[in-house]
Every structure is written in structure tokens, then in C-alpha cells.
Amino acid sequence: MAKMTLPFGxxxxxxxxxxxxxxxVEDEIVTQAIPALGYVHxxxxxxxxxxxxxxxxxxxxxxxxxxxKIHAMCYVQGLEELxxxxxxxxAKYLRVMWSELHRIHSHLLWLGLFADAFGMESLFxxxxxxxxxxxxxxxxxTGARVIVSVNVVGGLRCDVDDTQTRWILSELDEVERxxxxxxxxxxxxYTIKKRTCGIGVLSAEKALELGAAGPTLRxxxxxxxxxxxxxxxxxxxxxxxVTALDGDSYSRMKVRYYETxxxxxxxxxxIAKMPDGDIAVKVKGRPEGEILxxxxxxxxxxxxxxxxxxxKYLDRVRIRTPTFANIPPLAAMLPGIELxxxxxxxxxxxxxxxxTER
Amino acid sequence: xPVSVIKDFIEKSRLKSPWLVHFDCGSCxxxxxxxxxxxxxxxxxxxxxxxxxxxxxxxxxxxVTGTVNxxxxxxxxxxxxxxxxxxxxxxxxxxxxxGGVFREAYNVVGGVDKVIPVDVYVPGCAVKPEAIIDGxxxxxxxxxxxRAEASASAKE
Numbered sequence: 001m002a003k004m005t006l007p008f009g010x011x012x013x014x015x016x017x018x019x020x021x022x023x024x025v026e027d028e029i030v031t032q033a034i035p036a037l038g039y040v041h042x043x044x045x046x047x048x049x050x051x052x053x054x055x056x057x058x059x060x061x062x063x064x065x066x067x068x069k070i071h072a073m074c075y076v077q078g079l080e081e082l083x084x085x086x087x088x089x090x091a092k093y094l095r096v097m098w099s100e101l102h103r104i105h106s107h108l109l110w111l112g113l114f115a116d117a118f119g120m121e122s123l124f125x126x127x128x129x130x131x132x133x134x135x136x137x138x139x140x141x142t143g144a145r146v147i148v149s150v151n152v153v154g155g156l157r158c159d160v161d162d163t164q165t166r167w168i169l170s171e172l173d174e175v176e177r178x179x180x181x182x183x184x185x186x187x188x189x190y191t192i193k194k195r196t197c198g199i200g201v202l203s204a205e206k207a208l209e210l211g212a213a214g215p216t217l218r219x220x221x222x223x224x225x226x227x228x229x230x231x232x233x234x235x236x237x238x239x240x241x242v243t244a245l246d247g248d249s250y251s252r253m254k255v256r257y258y259e260t261x262x263x264x265x266x267x268x269x270x271i272a273k274m275p276d277g278d279i280a281v282k283v284k285g286r287p288e289g290e291i292l293x294x295x296x297x298x299x300x301x302x303x304x305x306x307x308x309x310x311x312k313y314l315d316r317v318r319i320r321t322p323t324f325a326n327i328p329p330l331a332a333m334l335p336g337i338e339l340x341x342x343x344x345x346x347x348x349x350x351x352x353x354x355x356t357e358r
Numbered sequence: 359x360p361v362s363v364i365k366d367f368i369e370k371s372r373l374k375s376p377w378l379v380h381f382d383c384g385s386c387x388x389x390x391x392x393x394x395x396x397x398x399x400x401x402x403x404x405x406x407x408x409x410x411x412x413x414x415x416x417x418x419x420x421x422v423t424g425t426v427n428x429x430x431x432x433x434x435x436x437x438x439x440x441x442x443x444x445x446x447x448x449x450x451x452x453x454x455x456x457g458g459v460f461r462e463a464y465n466v467v468g469g470v471d472k473v474i475p476v477d478v479y480v481p482g483c484a485v486k487p488e489a490i491i492d493g494x495x496x497x498x499x500x501x502x503x504x505r506a507e508a509s510a511s512a513k514e
Contacts, residue, residue, distance in 0.1 A: 010433070017382050017390070018430070039430050040384040043465040050462060059459055065388020065484055109391060112398075128398035135395070146388040146484040354387045 003031070008342060010039050017353040021346070025339055033334035035327055041357040045317050052312040053079060053287055054153055060304075063319060064355040065146050066109065069102045070297045072151040075317070077231060078293030078306045079153050085283055091155040092233040093274040097168075098142070098150055099232075099295075100263040100270065104175070105134040106298035107260040110350050111186065114253060117347050118195040123185060130178045133171050140164065155280025165271050176264050179257075186257050196250035200333040200345035203247055210332060213325040214300020215259065216349050219252035221245040226296035237269045249348040256350070286310050297322055299350050321355035372418060373502050375407030376494065379417035379441070383434055383470065385424025388484030389451040393421060401487045408494060414440040419497055420474075421490075425453045425460050426467040438474045444504035446497045449476045450490065452483040459483075 004025050010018035018039035024032040047059050060075045061068040073095055080087055112127030135145045141160050142148040150157050160168070186192065202212065207220040217224055218241055225241035227234050242258045244251035287308030294303050300322025307315040326349040333345050382390050396403045397410055411417060414437050426434060438447065449470040452458035457468045470476050477500045480493035 017387065039427075039433075040382070040424065041427060041429070041465050042384060042425060042460045043463040044460060046464055047460075047462065062386045062388070062459055062483075065386040065391060068386075068388065125399055128395065129400065132395070132398070132400040144484070145486060146392060147386075352387065354385065 002026075006339070008346075015346070015351070017351070019346075019351060019353050021334075021342075023334070023339070023342065028339050030334050030337055030339060030342065033331050035331060037327075037353070037357055039357070040354050044358055045319060048314045048317050050313075053308070053314050054312075056314065056317065057151055057153065058149060060317070060319070061147055061149055061151075063321070063358055064352055066106050066352060067102055067297050067299070067302075067355075068147045069098050069150065070295060070302060071319075072149070073099055073232070074293050074295040074297075074302050074304045075306070076151045076153050077295065078291045078304050079287055079308075081293070082287045082289055082291040082306065082308060083153075083283060083285060085154050085281060087155055088278040088281060089233070089275050090159075090277045091279045093270045094156055094160065094279065095151070095232045096234065096237065096270040097160075097267050097274075098138075098148065100266045101134055101137060102148075103263045103298045104260055104267075105131050105138075107256045107263070108134070108179075110256060110298075110347075111182075111253070111260070114344075114347050117343050118192065120191075123182070126178075126182065130175055133175050137168055137171055141168070152280060154283040155278070157280075159279050165274075169268065169271060172264050172267060176261065179260055179264075183257070187254060192253075193250060195341075195344060196253060196348075197246075197248060199249045199337060199341050200348055201246070201248045202329055202333050206332060207247065207329060210328045211325050212300075212329040213322040214297070214350075215252050215255040216300065216326045216329055218243045219255045220247035226294050226301050229294060231295055233270060233273070236273060237266060239266065249344055252348045286312055287314065297355075299323055299352055299355070300325060319358055321352070321358075323349070323352045323356040326351070327356070369505060373498060373505070375409065376418045376498060376501065377409045377411050377416055378419045378421055378494070379411060379414050379437070380421045380423070381434060381437055383422050383424040383430055383454070384427045384466070385451065385453060386484075389423035389454070389482075392484055392487050393423065393450070393490060396487045396490050401491065403491060403494070414438075415442065417441055418445060418501060419494065420445065420447045421450055422447065422454050422470045423450045423485075425457050425463075426470060426473050427465045428467060429465075431467055431473045434470070434473055444501060444508055446477040446500045446504065447474055448478045448480055448493050448497055450480045450482075450493070451485040452481065455479045455481060 008021040020036040022034045061072045108131040112124040115123035204220045223241040288310040290307040303320040305318035
């Protein structure tokens with residue numbers, strides 16, 4: 001059969017967000033994939049001109065609703081380093097706690113969407129049901145479910161007390177029990193293996209060459225995780241990146257599944273090791289100079305470049321998000337697979353378009 | 359069964375079981391995942407007969423999240439035009455109602471009402487599932503009004 005070009009997206013049932021892929025197919029086999037972006041671009045980096053550096057915390061939180069806490073953390077950590085602010089240790093542990101809670105809810109959300117992509121609707125419902133416990137923890141500790149807005153430059157806006165940490169630990173026990181019950185399905189189920197094993201393979205060399213990030217990179221066997229940089233309180237928390245070796249959609253799913261369990265453990269460690277004390281210090285002065293800040297988002301490495309000029313308005317904030325890094329690997333994974341597998345491979349990088357386009 | 363009885367039955371069911379179509383118009387994902395959370399076991403709006411479908415030609419209500427930008431305003435207008443009458447539009451979240459924190463960004467046109475008429479504004483950043491359900495119930499009243507207007511003008 002002759003070559004044909006098919007549009008995939010911007011509105012597609014498996015995609016909660018608009019991204020367009022122009023797929024060239026020959027007899028149901030994809031030979032080329034060209035992504036097109038720009039449907040949700042807002043231009044929020046330019047808002048530094050009219051919002052001062054404290055107000056920008058709330059703006060960068062709204063880059064992405066799923067990992068809002070982690071965006072704000074990356075931004076304030078950069079500014080704190082630039083302004084030489086010493087954040088109280090308790091704030092660092094609390095930052096780890098909330099960022100890992102965000103990772104759990106993001107991964108459960110993704111596991112659900114992925115289950116829906118290969119047609120397992122009740123598995124989707126199960127993942128989202130478990131996730132609601134994490135949303136309850138967010139709401140009880142910060143007052144909001146999704147955009148928690150706890151970070152300020154110099155520390156945190158709110159604290160948790162002992163009753164709350166005890167309740168969080170008991171809720172996490174329940175979440176862990178429920179997530180472990182899904183292990184036999186996600187890891188061993190025949191249907192899931194049939195749909196994901198060997199689909200969308202990315203070798204370790206190719207992943208490094210194309211600059212993949214996060215679970216997409218770790219699914220190819222490269223143990224690289226920004227949490228190894230020991231930001232916040234990760235210097236005193238035991239942590240080992242989760243990897244899988246095959247580089248296919250199944251490996252990437254396995255990495256995210258085991259990271260969910262690992263993050264539950266990290267929250268427990270953060271709560272156990274958390275010292276008493278203040279949660280914020282008063283910040284004086286204006287940021288001057290430039291700085292790079294990197295943290296691990298649920299989807300991979302998040303990178304902020306911040307440049308201050310000594311006034312309350314910053315010169316530049318540049319945000320590079322993991323999905324942006326993972327789009328070239330996606331374009332390399334797609335050629336050679338069947339058209340029916342395209343939704344699974346696209347979802348396997350966990351695309352977050354609002355992050356990418358900002 | 360006479361045709362009028364069947365017609366009445368269909369009209370009644372349309373008011374009791376609204377079908378929704380959800381469009382992400384440049385949102386940060388926060389409101390989108392809350393719309394999805396409405397469908398999942400804790401909130402489970404399907405038990406009220408509220409159904410989320412992908413096709414605008416089957417839908418009674420349009421849920422729009424996020425700010426409108428220059429690239430997708432045509433897509434939004436197109437989606438709205440494809441829906442059959444009577445139809446209602448819900449603007450979800452601070453961005454959908456007014457542009458939110460992004461209202462001054464260069465690629466943002468503003469709230470949803472800059473492009474299509476909006477019937478119900480649901481506030482919140484991100485909008486809570488309870489607020490979305492409340493907004494849909496409020497919109498049912500608007501749908502009934504619009505239906506009555508349509509049948510009154512048809513009789514004239």
C-alpha cells in the first residue's frame with residue numbers, strides 16, 4: 001500500500017491534553033512521526049516583567065497542575081541559593097514529604113490513564129480510587145487538592161502537627177496495601193504484557209543520545225535521577241533510583257509502578273527524620289545574578305534558569321520540562337510500530353503538554 | 359405510543375441525564391484532572407446519569423477548562439457550533455472564567471466568554487470536584503429554560 005499521512009490529535013480519546021502528531025503510515029506500520037505543539041501555550045515566562053519574584057511562585061505553580069508543588073520547589077530553591085538564604089531543616093523535610101506525595105498521586109493518575117489506554121477501565125477506576133487518599137492528605141494538610149501552594153521563598157507557608165503526621169502514616173499504610181494488590185495485575189498480567197512488552201523500544205544509548213529524562217530514561221536501564229543531587233533533605237534520606245532494563249513501554253510502566261511504592265517509603269522516611277523547629281525564615285534583599293536549579297519531577301528532570309538584576313522583578317525565568325526532553329525520544333520510538341499501538345507508546349512517556357508549552 | 363409522549367420522554371431524560379463534552383483550552387491540567395476525578399469512584403457522577411463523552415454532536419453541555427489562546431479559539435468555536443440546541447457552556451476554574459493568573463500573558467485571549475457565550479461560571483483554582491458537580495446541576499436549570507424557550511418559539 002502507498003504511504004499515507006494520518007493526524008493523531010490534537011483531540012484524541014487517550015490524551016487529556018492537546019498534542020498533534022503527524023504520522024506517516026505504510027500498511028498500518030508507522031514510518032515517521034512529526035510532533036506539533038502550541039495548543040496550550042500561555043507565555044507565562046514573560047510574566048516576570050509584571051510580577052515580582054515572590055508572586056512568581058504562584059505563577060510557576062500553575063505551569064502544571066499535576067506537579068505544581070515540585071515546580072514551585074525548583075523555583076524557590078534556585079532563588080534561595082541565589083539570595084543565600086538558609087532554609088530551616090524542618091522545611092526541607094516537609095518539602096520532600098509534599099513533593100513525594102505529589103509523585104505518588106501523579107504516578108497513580110498515570111497508571112490509571114495507561115490502564116485505560118489498553119482497555120482496562122476498572123483498573124483505571126481502581127488507581128484513581130487509591131489516588132483520592134493522597135488528594136485527601138493534600139487537602140487536609142494544605143487546604144487544596146491540586147495546586148497546594150505551600151512554598152514561599154525562604155521556607156513554607158504551613159506546617160503539619162503530630163496528629164496529622166500520624167494520620168498521614170496510617171493513610172499511607174492503606175495506600176501501600178492497595179497499590180501492592182495491583183502488582184500482580186500491572187507486572188504479571190498476560191494482556192498487559194501482550195500490549196506493552198517490546199512496544200516502543202528505546203535503547204540506553206539512544207535514550208542518552210536524545211536526552212531522555214525521568215522514567216523514560218530509567219526504563220532504558222540508566223540510573224539517573226535528579227534526587228541523587230541531594231537537594232532539599234535528600235542528603236539524609238536513603239534513596240536508590242528505580243530502573244528497568246528493556247526500554248519498552250512495559251519497562252517504563254514498571255519503573256513508575258515501583259516508584260510509587262518507593263515514594264511511599266520516602267514520605268515515611270521524611271516524616272520519621274523530620275526535626276522540630278521553624279518552617280520559614282524572613283528573606284531580605286533582592287535577587288541578583290543567575291542560577292540553575294534542577295529537581296526530579298514525576299516525569300523527569302525539571303530545570304529552571306533564573307536571572308535577577310537586583311530589583312524585585314527578575315530578568316528571566318527559563319523553564320525546561322521533562323516532557324520537552326522526552327518528545328525527541330518519542331519520535332524515535334514510534335517508527336516501526338503498528339498504528340494501534342501508537343496511543344500506548346505516546347502515553348508511555350507520560351506526556352504533560354501544559355508543562356511543555358507553558 | 360403517540361409521538362408526543364415519546365418526545366416528552368426524551369425531553370425529560372435530556373434534562374435528567376446530561377451528556378458532557380470536556381475541552382482543555384490551555385489549562386494547567388489542574389482542572390482537567392478534577393473533571394476526570396468526578397468520573398472516578400469517590401465522586402462517580404455517572405450514578406446521577408451525567409455522562410462524559412468525546413463527541414460534541416452527542417453532547418448537551420460543554421465543560422471548558424483553561425484560558426483561551428490564539429491557536430485554540432477557533433477549535434473551541436468549532437466545537438461549540440457542532441453541538442445541537444439547546445446547549446449550555448460551563449467555564450471551569452479561574453482561568454476559564456476570567457483568564458486567572460495568566461490574563462496578562464501575551465498568548466492569552468482571556469476567559470471562555472470572549473469566544474462563546476457562557477451560562478455557568480465555576481470558580482476555583484483548581485476547581486474542586488464538588489464545585490464541578492454543583493455547576494453541572496446549576497446548568498441543568500439553564501438547559502430547562504433554554505428548552506422551554508425553544509419549544510415556545512417553535513409553537514409561534
